[in-house]
Amino acid sequence: xxxxxxxxxxxxxxxxEQRDKYLLTGTYYLNLFHNCPSVYAFDNTYPVKYDxxxxxxxxxxxxxxxxxxxxxxxxxxxxxxxxxITNLHTLIANDGDHGDNGLxxxxxIGELIYGKD
Ligand SMILES: [Ca+2]
Ligand SMILES: [Ca+2]
Numbered sequence: 544x545x546x547x548x549x550x551x552x553x554x555x556x557x558x559x560e561q562r563d564k565y566l567l568t569g570t571y572y573l574n575l576f577h578n579c580p581s582v583y584a585f586d587n588t589y590p591v592k593y594d595x596x597x598x599x600x601x602x603x604x605x606x607x608x609x610x611x612x613x614x615x616x617x618x619x620x621x622x623x624x625x626x627x628i629t630n631l632h633t634l635i636a637n638d639g640d641h642g643d644n645g646l647x648x649x650x651x652i653g654e655l656i657y658g659k660d
Contacts, residue, residue, distance in 0.1 A: 566598075
């Protein structure tokens with residue numbers, strides 16, 4: 544926190560996937576007398592006059608991760624012929640984001656290629 548302007552800045556890039564909330568803690572000697580407040584505005588008088596507040600920083604998610612398919616991504620599926628309609632395989636993808644940014648959908652894009660060898 545800038546001492547003369549009150550501007551609150553980060554010293555590192557905030558990553559919601561690493562940590563989604565910060566509670567700013569105040570200086571030790573001031574918090575000895577006050578349980579919760581973490582930031583203070585005070586004048587330069589003696590005795591000092593001040594006000595205090597608690598700041599909780601919630602890190603809001605942005606869509607900065609893409610879905611990742613579990614390995615192997617491309618694999619042959621060996622399926623016996625004449626089996627009834629069945630589940631051939633289940634793709635699983637994970638997305639590190641939160642909420643709608645982390646929802647994953649699946650689709651076949653393109654066309655099936657029929658082969659005979
Ligand atoms: Ca995402
Ligand atoms: Ca994110």
